[in-house]
Amino acid sequence: MEINLIWPELAFIKSITKDPLTKKSIAGKLIQKNCRIIESGRSRLLCNLQERLKQRTLTKLRIFVPHIYEKEHVQIRAVIINLFEKFNNLKVSWFLLKDDPDTKKVRNLFHQGFEKLHFYELEMKDIKDVNSRDIEARYCLTRAFLGKVKKSEKNEVEIKFDIDELKNAIKVYVDEKESDIKVSEYFKENMPGIEGFSNPMNELKKRIHSIADTELNVLIDGETGAGKEGVAFFIHDLSKRKNHKFEVINCALFTENHLVSELFGHVPGAFTGASQKGRSGLIEGLDKGTLFLDELPEMSLQGQAMLLRFLQDGKIKPFGADNYNNKKYDVRIISAGQPELLKEKLREDLWYRIAEVKIDVPPLRKIKEDLMALVDHYLYKKMATSEKRYEVQDFFIRKLSLFQEYSWPGNIRQFLAFVKRRFEIGETEESIIEKELKLLKKDELRKEINDRKNKKTLRNFMKDFESLIKKHRDGLPTSEDVKLSYTYYVSEELTPEKTQKQVADKLKIKEATRTKQYKQYSQRITQNK
Known part of the structure; x- marks a missing residue:
């Protein structure tokens, strides 16, 4: 049995003139055979490979991985040693990149005790760069990472690499021909991705697969910047609607009339600034496709009523028109919005229509x-x-641990802003990024300490409030009692690090009032003791 472990970048090998194991040239078709793709967690994948080979005989193992992280090499060494011990005739070749700093590091790590491990250094001409003409390959690779849902014998659902998609990507490079792979305009412009193999990401992928093939309307729940739009696209792309349009509308970017007009169209002169010729709405051109409505709570009640009617019977009424069109349109609606705003601003009957199924997108800190x-x-x-x-x-x-220590409240959008700066400006930005990240972490720690203090203030206040209720058997304590108690406990918590004026500002009262209320309640406590 032969297995090729491929790092994504080296999956795009055109051809290699000489394979250390067979002494023959390697072409894309050979690489496609029995391949496993690797992005992160390489040591874990090797361990899984070792486990699955219990009943199989492995003769050739090719590792197309130019980089390894420092924490991984110990596990990788152990796995390769075990494979050599188990399979006496095993031949292993490791493909690295010529003139790459990591090549020397890998060679040094696996020098002693690995005489049967052959290294081969690829030149850049052996690898086809990803460029603007290779969007099809990137699309296939993204779909490969999204994986396939497979059920094991124990009926457990797991995500596995979609090797067929990877093969499509390789063919784009190897054959050097026009591809028949259909890539949507949305992907070409935005190139979304759902990559990574942490447990929350695997659960997200499973959920996307389970929802995509249904006709249910979807509500995506997630924090700002977590990647909800990308999730919406892949629900569409994995569905039967993938060959039809996918459109995105951010409801917060439109005024009330313009949003309704954008979705449903309008008749001539329907509102101030409207076209005198009228216009068709987005939904009319989206038949059989998918519409993603971001920031849905920002839609007006009128717009919500029209959307509800559309979801009920597929009919639309252009803004300003007296009657609904007779034609029915088949458009799947995927929505997103902050949970508290959805409950506060959305009509209840619309909620049941747009939230037929929900999906949660994990924040970056998880x-x-x-x-x-x-x-x-x-x-x-x-x-x-x-x-x-x-x-x-x-x-x-090199700085991964530093980035992992921060909680990233702005999620993927915030993190990619740092990646973009390092990419655009270069090495001169590294020290600035590092300093800025350390300052962000300090601010986060300071906020966490303040939050704990505030919680302590409220706990003490609520405890005292309960005792006040017990003392007032004839009824609840007065608002004056509550006010004095709260002023006292907030002052106790904040005075060590803030001036009396700052405490008064925090309470939104005058400094003299704060001092008076604090003294009054202090006297009560003394009397009760």
Whole structure:
């Protein structure tokens, strides 16, 4: 049995003149055979491979991985040693990149005791760079990372790499022909990705697969900047509607009338500034496709009523028209918005229609092991040259622990802003990024300490409030009692580090009032003791 372990970048090998194992040239078709793709967690994948080979005989193992992280090499060494011990005739070749700093490091790590491990250094001409003409390959690679849902014998659902998609990507490079792979205009412009293999990301992928093939309307729940739009696209792309249009509308960017007009169209002169010729709405051109409505709570009640009617019977009424059109349109609606705003601003009957099924997108603080996958995806998205990719990746690999210690309240959008700066400006920005990240972490720690103090203030206040209720058997304490108590406990918590004026400002009362209320309640406490 032969197995090829491929790092995504080296999946795009055109041909190699000589394979150390067979002494023959390697072409894309050989690489496609029995391949496993690797992005992060390489040591874990090797361990899984070792486990699955219990009943199989492995004769050849090719490792197309030019970089390894410092923490991984010990496990990788152990796995390869075990494979050599188990399979006496096993031949292993490791493909690295010529003139790459990591090549020397890998050779040194696996020098002693690995005489049967053959190294081969690829030249850049052997690898086809990802550039603007290779969007089809990037699309296939993204779909490969999205994986396939497979059920094991124990009926457990797991995500596995979609090797067929990877093969499609390789063919784009190897054959050097026009591809018949259909890539949507949305992907070409935005190149979204759902990559990484942390548990929350695998659960998200499973959920996307389970929802995509249904006709249910979807509500995506997630924090700002977590990647909800990308999730919406892949629900569409994995569905039967993938060959039809996918459109995005951010409801917060339109005024009330313009949003209704954008979705449903309008008749001539329907509102101030409206076209005198009228216009068709987005939904009319989206038949059989998918519409993603971001920031849905910003839609007016009139717009919500029209959307509800459309979801009920597929009919639309252009803004300003007296009657609904007779034609029915088939458009799947995927929505997103902050949960508290959805409950506060959305009509209840519309809620049941748009939230037929829900999907949660994890915040970045819960998938920190996937930070490098996000870096890699951004670099591919920018069509960076190989040299530029290695340069930027090296910085984030060296400083990975620093980036993982921060909670990233702005999620993926905030993190990619740092990646973009390092990519655009270069090495001169590294020290600035590092300093800025450390300051952000200090601010975060300070906020956490203040939050704890505030919680302590409220706990003490509520405890005292309960005792006040017990004392007032004839009824609840007066508002004056509550006011004095709260002023006292907030003052107690904040006075050590803030002036009396700052405490008064925090309470939104005058300094003299704060002092008076504090003294009054102090006297009560003394009397009760």
